[in-house]
Amino acid sequence: MVADAIVSVEDVHLRFGGVVSLAGVSLTQERGEILSVIGPNGAGKTSLFNCLTGVYHPQMGRIIFRPTPEHEVSLIGRKPHRVNRIGIARTFQTSRLFNALTAFENVKIGVESRQRTGPIGAMLHLPRTMREEKESDTRTVELLDFVGLRRRGDEIASGLPYGDQRRLEIARALGTEPKLLLLDEPAAGTNPSEKLALEQLIRRVNRELGVSVLLIEHDMRLVMSVADRVTVLNFGQVIASGTPGEVQRNPAVVEAYLGRVETEESGGEG
Ligand SMILES: Nc1ncnc2c1ncn2[C@@H]1O[C@H](COP(=O)(O)OP(=O)(O)OP(=O)(O)O)[C@@H](O)[C@H]1O
Numbered sequence: 001m002v003a004d005a006i007v008s009v010e011d012v013h014l015r016f017g018g019v020v021s022l023a024g025v026s027l028t029q030e031r032g033e034i035l036s037v038i039g040p041n042g043a044g045k046t047s048l049f050n051c052l053t054g055v056y057h058p059q060m061g062r063i064i065f066r067p068t069p070e071h072e073v074s075l076i077g078r079k080p081h082r083v084n085r086i087g088i089a090r091t092f093q094t095s096r097l098f099n100a101l102t103a104f105e106n107v108k109i110g111v112e113s114r115q116r117t118g119p120i121g122a123m124l125h126l127p128r129t130m131r132e133e134k135e136s137d138t139r140t141v142e143l144l145d146f147v148g149l150r151r152r153g154d155e156i157a158s159g160l161p162y163g164d165q166r167r168l169e170i171a172r173a174l175g176t177e178p179k180l181l182l183l184d185e186p187a188a189g190t191n192p193s194e195k196l197a198l199e200q201l202i203r204r205v206n207r208e209l210g211v212s213v214l215l216i217e218h219d220m221r222l223v224m225s226v227a228d229r230v231t232v233l234n235f236g237q238v239i240a241s242g243t244p245g246e247v248q249r250n251p252a253v254v255e256a257y258l259g260r261v262e263t264e265e266s267g268g269e270g
Pocket residue numbers: 016019020021039040041042043044045046047048093267268269270
């Protein structure tokens with residue numbers, strides 16, 4: 001039992017017709033921790049994220065989120081935007097940026113999802129809206145700066161180098177002020193120097209912003225260097241959990257990855 005768990009997944013079962021995606025998954029993430037979820041293609045990693053964010057509704061099990069140590073919320077049955085409101089943000093396996101918008105606009109959408117004034121207030125140019133507008137512009141610039149994209153704010157998202165797009169998605173997610181950030185293969189498709197920038201960014205999100213990070217990633221070098229703990233899924237079940245070193249030495253893990261331990265390649269869509 002973890003003293004201060006930010007999220008607890010208990011015996012979650014998820015299936016689609018005859019396909020079993022999650023077959024009794026339990027895991028706990030400690031507040032402040034970087035926890036990585038790894039496993040072969042089709043193991044159920046993205047399904048787990050979808051259960052955590054209200055996209056999928058598991059047939060069985062419990063998922064408890066604690067935005068603060070005193071406050072406990074069940075995530076099952078909640079809508080994605082509600083889950084985001086209570087403090088969980090995510091990025092997707094395949095980029096879901098607004099491609100026709102600028103980097104600045106993409107991040108600002110995240111930031112504004114936090115604000116109280118709706119579109120009507122904005123249309124009427126209520127005084128609070130003007131203040132909020134200024135605040136959200138400032139925050140947006142801060143976040144672009146944080147992810148190393150301050151000078152690219154005016155560029156169209158789809159025109160940015162791929163590594164920049166991936167960091168832009170993180171900035172947009174951070175705009176919603178999460179306590180827990182879920183990253184689904186953030187390094188997929190990036191080159192070695194972009195991977196390094198991502199690794200540093202993930203660490204800074206965790207240490208400087210105090211955000212707990214749940215990371216799905218196929219790049220083992222990145223996982224082993226950045227994660228405090230690692231949980232391994234295979235065929236919808238947790239087959240190992242521990243420090244990066246423990247997991248790497250675990251025979252069940254070696255077997256699940258046999259022949260592909262060195263592969264940095266990811267596959268599939270999510
Ligand atoms: N909406 C869905 N409908 C039917 N089957 C699904 C659905 N979502 C996931 N699955 C199935 O659940 C299993 C787990 O898929 P999931 O995407 O969670 O794997 P993953 O671990 O993220 O794999 P990858 O590393 O390739 O991204 C797969 O067999 C997949 O086909």
